[in-house]
Amino acid sequence: MADRPVLVLASGSPRRLALLAQVGIAPDRLMPADVDETPGRRELPRTLARRLARTKAEVALSRLAGEGVADALVLAADTVVAVGRRILPKAETFEEAEDCLALLSGRAHRVFTAVCLAGPRGVRERLVDTRVRFKRLSRSEMDAYLATGEWQGKAGGYAIQGFAGGFVVNLVGSYQSVVGLPLAETLGLLEGAGYPVRAGWTGGTAP
Numbered sequence: 001m002a003d004r005p006v007l008v009l010a011s012g013s014p015r016r017l018a019l020l021a022q023v024g025i026a027p028d029r030l031m032p033a034d035v036d037e038t039p040g041r042r043e044l045p046r047t048l049a050r051r052l053a054r055t056k057a058e059v060a061l062s063r064l065a066g067e068g069v070a071d072a073l074v075l076a077a078d079t080v081v082a083v084g085r086r087i088l089p090k091a092e093t094f095e096e097a098e099d100c101l102a103l104l105s106g107r108a109h110r111v112f113t114a115v116c117l118a119g120p121r122g123v124r125e126r127l128v129d130t131r132v133r134f135k136r137l138s139r140s141e142m143d144a145y146l147a148t149g150e151w152q153g154k155a156g157g158y159a160i161q162g163f164a165g166g167f168v169v170n171l172v173g174s175y176q177s178v179v180g181l182p183l184a185e186t187l188g189l190l191e192g193a194g195y196p197v198r199a200g201w202t203g204g205t206a207p
């Protein structure tokens, strides 16, 4: 324990935790940061993702400082789905999810995930831009998807790791970034901050 920095994941997303686990990283603490995610007027999707990832990290960092913890690494991320300059909501209602699907059907959109790592050596961040294209969705496909409820709380009203994986006809960028955390970039940030990113690679087989 003492030979590596304490890692705090400033997230309540089970997907982010699972993605880190996939590459052998287990945060020492989870500290979800509840921040206002409302976009600013005319704020660009990529700017929003970066601002929110940084804010989540800063909120956790100041809570840790209040506990007298000054040397932890705090990892935070934010995922924003956009069609052009239009930022799609994190769907909370059926109607919002329906509007998102109608907008995404048969066209390409972008998914921006910003990752922020804050620690004693300062704040570093990465932004990953992924282009995803959905097939044209029929009314019955949309209805069936809406009935699953898996869109709830998801940026853009869908989950690529779920049933909506069947809508994707093209993806350029990082699949893991769409799910919520680009792994290569996150590992790069952690390694740059002195975290032993491969210490958890102890053999085994992928499922």
Ligand SMILES: Cc1cn([C@H]2C[C@H](O)[C@@H](COP(=O)(O)OP(=O)(O)OP(=O)(O)O)O2)c(=O)[nH]c1=O
Pocket (backbone or CB within 6 Å): 010, 011, 012, 013, 015, 016, 032, 033, 037, 056, 077, 078, 079, 080, 081, 090, 111, 153, 154, 155, 156, 158, 159, 160, 161, 178, 179, 180
């Ligand atoms: C597009 C897409 C988003 N999502 C999820 C990832 C994020 O969890 C969520 C976007 O909201 P975020 O605000 O990025 O994250 P969150 O509120 O779930 O978690 P936290 O702020 O505590 O870290 O949407 C998927 O799971 N699959 C997808 O295909």
